[in-house]
Amino acid sequence: MHQRSNKIDLHVHSTASDGILTPSEVVRLALERGLNVIALTDHDTLGGVAEAQQAATGTELKVIPGVEINSEGEWGALHFLGYYVDPENGPLREKLQAMLDARLSRARKMIRRLGELGMPLDWDEVRTLAGGKSIGRPHVARALVNRGYVETTQEAFESFIARDGPAYIPRPRLGPPEVIQAIVGAGGVPVLAHPAHSGPAAVERVPEFVSYGLRGVEVYYPDHSPQDVEKLLGLCREHDLIATGGSDFHGPGIEEGAPLGSVYVPPGCVERLREGRGYRAPTGRPSPYTSQR
Ligand SMILES: [Zn+2]
């Protein structure tokens, strides 16, 4: 019942990160499918928002400025969505840029290590494979295949660049409190993305994230089971969090995520997110919503 076509999609990627449609193409597809609202939530960048909003000007479609910030580390895989962030906010942009810079230096270190292991790679070659986007392990893996050092990208991971591989360099991340505060500081509403997809630890830590200022949870998500949804709805009730939903669309035919507009979004969700903008009282304060429902 939650897989029916929807008018709203609050989790959408474009070529500004790892999606395959440009922000304008995403908008065109959303219009074709009769959507009213999408949030563009590219990984660690606000770079596609202006183009999407421009493309939607004068149409039926509203584009919510958003971002999906990676906060993965020894604490597990965590993604936070920021809705209605100000795309021009200096501190948030600087944080995302610093993370991007750190990722580039990580890629350089990985390439240096592979050179020491007798598999020299050319920086420009790896950068070309990344197509102007943030350079990550998949691009290094493809370069290793192109040079004939390994047969497949899977072998590249398994033999060299997986977490315990000889050329693995840890990925720089922001901690959850830092991410949540950066979103709130940019006037946005922080929402934990796909907690059940991320794993049990992410679900269990929701109360802790609430203490940092978390305002919502992405309850409806392509691979969340009905049991996951029930559990997450319970957490939303308990902590007065906004229940959101999104497809995590990355482009037609891409395995990650689901088709645009295919995931249930609860009624009133967008209004609650909009009202939640600029909310700055993390704990122990009455919620701005309790009296309104
Ligand atoms: Zn994610």
Ligand SMILES: [Zn+2]
């Ligand atoms: Zn995503």
